[in-house]
Amino acid sequence: MKALTRFVFFFLICCFRDSQAIVKLPRLISNGMVLQQLSRVKVWGWGAPAEKVSVTFNGQVYDTTTGEDGKWITTIATPKAGGPYEMKIKGTNELLVTNILVGEVWLCSGQSNMVLPLERVKEKYADVIAATDNPLIRHFFIPTRFDFNVPLDDFQSGRWETATPENILRFSATAYFFAKDIFEKYNVPVGLINASVGGTPVDAWISEDGLREFPGSLALLNQVKDSSYVNRIRRQENAVSREWYTRLRRNDEGMNGPVKWFEADYDASGWKTMNLPDFWDNQGLPNTKGVVWFRKEIEVPASMAGKAARFFMGRIVDSDSVYVNGRFVGTIGYQYPPRRYQIPEGLLKPGKNIIVARVINTSGRGGFIKDKNYEIRTADASINLAGLWQYKLGTRQEPLADVTFFQYKPAGLYNAMISPVINYGIKGVIWYQGESNTSNPSGYKSVFSSLIANWRQKWNQGDFPFIYVQLANFMETKSQPVESQWAQLREEQRLALGVTNTAMAVAIDAGEWNDIHPLDKQTIGKRLALAARKLAYDEQKLVSSGPLYQSMQIRKNKIVLSFSHTGSGLIAKGAQQLKHFAIAGADKKYVWANARIKGHKIIVWSHEVKQPLSVRYAWADNPASANLYNKEGLPASPFSTDLN
Structure with a gap:
């Protein structure tokens, strides 16, 4: 009996050791994944401390050993676009990852307009959706999760899906139209990793160390690190909501x-x-x-x-x-x-x-x-x-009290939805966000620029391309020049183009006055792809943007504006005259102005302003009549000369 007891004891110990030695992979490294082509990309996972692990891919074997914490990582070389490939990971156990493609990988992030799936626009794009069956375009949607205390190393769920009739309605509409254009231009597989959450401000996506220049965000982060505080607020707000709806019924x-x-x-x-x-x-x-x-x-x-x-x-x-x-x-x-x-x-x-x-x-x-x-x-x-x-x-009833959206708080989404991706090799980022920062647009450029720097530092891939959408037109139009927080946010976005290797897709003609989630995601995706073709794929002769304000000169009672990205010329789209230019003198009181095209410049004036000092263009929540384009059909970005 004693001998049998010892045998069982040692058998259980061996089983326990073996269970600890099972090599595991993150969810991103799974069947159907897309790897960035012609790169050295990381493959990583977990096992027992000091466990030897080998990764076999494309005929090459890469050996590594887990650390004391059980983590292992190695770097493999990827060929040019193609596939499918298999990857074998061997430790004490053996794993096989199948149906791997090599192509272009883009991280897609931001708030609800990047989340919005093709299902929401299926009536508008019924023909496109019906014709979609492309297993070379793949999408990994990361479920919403946040953590304020530690950067996480994996997701709780998620899988690679192909752009087939069974899956396509779950794809981000913006990201899909972007990928579709990239695929059709270069005929390479495209992988989309979608980390986006509706309603989120920019600092929710920045790591704690990336927020060190923003003491207000850090103070808020320190507050929500206290789980007892978060749980107490949730209990209180849930009780108020339950009582309100119970009384309503x-x-x-x-x-x-x-x-x-x-x-x-x-x-x-x-x-x-x-x-x-x-x-x-x-x-x-x-x-x-x-x-x-x-x-x-x-x-x-x-x-x-x-x-x-x-x-x-x-x-x-x-x-x-x-x-x-x-x-x-x-x-x-x-x-x-x-x-x-x-x-x-x-x-x-x-x-x-x-x-x-x-x-x-x-x-x-x-x-x-x-x-x-x-x-x-x-x-x-x-x-x-x-x-x-x-x-x-x-x-x-009285209004229902607001609730606290903790996923909006600083660093929480970075820790849970970006940190698990930073080992994964990418070509670049497409970003659609800013609506949630319009209540306080001042300083957005600084925080957004810090996000770009933060992500580039974490990925350690150099200054990868970062392409973003400027806010679309929204809300009711105004008959006179007015102040606009949405216009201020667009200006902060335009000024962020000063960050190296960035590009911006202008969207002031793709929105809807009555919907913060405009249906026209095809225009947005195409403009992001156009910017990527020049910025990431080096099509240097391509006109990838509408006119961008550069400088001004005051000439007596007129202001002469210079632009980049004028392409083959400037036009007043759909009208004889340029619209939505306003001019002001020292009093900063803007009035509608005359504007005419002269070569690649624009001359602006008004008989009401004898000594002009500044010009604004498309400065409104919804500048629906703004019509400055280049001949390639791309709209000019809104701008204000007095904020540069």
């Missing part, structure tokens, strides 16, 4: 009467009417938070009856639940996604049909966003839903 007359307001046979004859789409405080419900019910009777022709249909309800602030003939057809819990619901076969009937929307508004202005799609559509017919709707207040 309890007091909502539409859900608590003998007949629910969404039911088809409910008598709504006493309800008032409202013209939609619009905010409801414009039409009889000022300063109202809570639940408002909307109801509309429509006539369905026999040709549509019984058929499956798509139900488009534009965008709604904040959340909604929609019913057709008393049957629930869909819900969205926050304001930004488009409302696109499916009406099943057999639900629409010929003649009278009832549409009901229960809308919850927690803060700000509740209602339906204008200039969006409101219709029921079958394959061959549609019913317009805009116009008069009946409405009734379900319950009124």
